[in-house]
Amino acid sequence: MEHRYVLTGDTEISCKQQLGELFEDPGFLKIIELITKEVVRFWSVPPEAARGFVLSAIGEPETMACIHDTWSRAKQTGKLGLAKVIIRRRVIDLLRKDARPTHHYSLPGAADAAELERMPGSFDELLQRDPRVQLELQQVIRMVRGALACFAMQGQVQRRQAQLLHRYVLDDVDYSELAVELASPEGALRVRVHKAMLALRKHIRECHPELEELLERDRRLRRPLRAACT
């Protein structure tokens, strides 16, 4: 839940004065109580937290000035309905921003991810049922392939390392097969793959920071590089 009741300098004084004036009005306090009750019901939070949320929704200087002005004018006519609607709408808008989007599926937390590791196929199910995850993964795949191609162009050593990573990660060939293919002991192969991976990571960090950020953000997704080939 986001709180936006941040005021500074002259605005703070003015805003606080306006809020203070409004708080002296029992009618205003009543509408704050009404909306607070709705927030308590909806978020199942303590009344104090809900009240803080309500004040956050109306606490921005511009909003507060508008509400203060509308409330003062409405008081003169005795028709406070619209002013109350404006206050409630502000809170509803803020609740709407914080609400879980329709058809949203959360990415698994640490415990869930561990569970997923033990459940063959459930990772694929997660991907299949959330188009957003699929889209992000496709983006990662494209960027990883691009970064690998870029890495291969850095020199002879990097080209060989990129080929090794391509076979191991993207083609999903295991160490035993690669050992036969490259006529190299499996232990030495592991070291070469490890070094190639470190070099690629360094290259990504230096030349493709946006990819690094994306990988960091999606670190909970299981083995994105490995998934890139599936």
Place this chain on the structure above:
Amino acid sequence: MQSYPCDPEVGEDISGDERTGARSSRGLTALHRLHILLRERRHREVCDELARAELAGEISELHALILQSLLAMLEGSELAGDYLEMAEAVASSPCELAIVAEHKATHDLLQGDPFAAAERCLATLDLIYQTEGLWNHLLVALDRLGELEAIDATLRGFARLDDECVARLVQWLLAEPHLRGIRCRAAFRELLKRRAVG
């Protein structure tokens, strides 16, 4: 739970809501779901579903406010009046205003103020005549006030309504537990005959 005359649960009319903001099938579904929950007195679920539907934009602000007012009335909360005040500010058409007036009249009756309810019904009926909910509330208010002549005059005045509206109104009056006295009156029996002929 005590049953009130014009009990928001017993007397709540879905058709009234259908006349206004339920513009999409999704909205209608959400509204129907809410009314079913309300009839089944599952208030906690009504609260949750109402908040969810309003945030998801599945029901209009007017309906959200009216339903909140009904919940407040059922809880005996004094906030019902504030919700209705907001609903009145949001209502834009005479039809929406009539629906708000119906609920305000219910609130007046629950507050023990039949005179205010009758005045409100009459003022709104001047603008929109074929609103069976308002006629029903008016008759309840007049019955509470003991205005028998006014009740007869009102029942005779139903001759101006079309057959469909009379049929709905009679159905409503027959179901209203607090209007036994009115159902015994000659003018009401005339209405029944008219419905039977129609």
